[in-house]
Amino acid sequence: MRxxxxxxxxxxxxxxxxxxxxxxxxxxxxxxxxxxCRNFQSQTQFIRKAAHRYTEQLQNSLDKKS
Ligand SMILES: [Zn+2]
Numbered sequence: 001m002r003x004x005x006x007x008x009x010x011x012x013x014x015x016x017x018x019x020x021x022x023x024x025x026x027x028x029x030x031x032x033x034x035x036x037c038r039n040f041q042s043q044t045q046f047i048r049k050a051a052h053r054y055t056e057q058l059q060n061s062l063d064k065k066s
Pocket of ligand 1: 001006007030034036037
């Protein structure tokens with residue numbers, strides 16, 4: 001069983017790189033039992049999605065100009 005510190009670190013790393021199956025599994029098992037990390041994960045994913053959407057919009061507006 002990994003600690004909350006490990007899990008939050010893995011979740012953050014997952015934003016920058018593809019996690020291994022074992023790492024994703026460790027996160028999945030942990031967040032099932034740990035509300036705090038589940039919260040952290042959903043917030044992180046929300047921010048990621050929002051940032052992704054923002055980047056796409058920026059890209060689109062740049063494409064239109066050129
Ligand atoms: Zn935890």
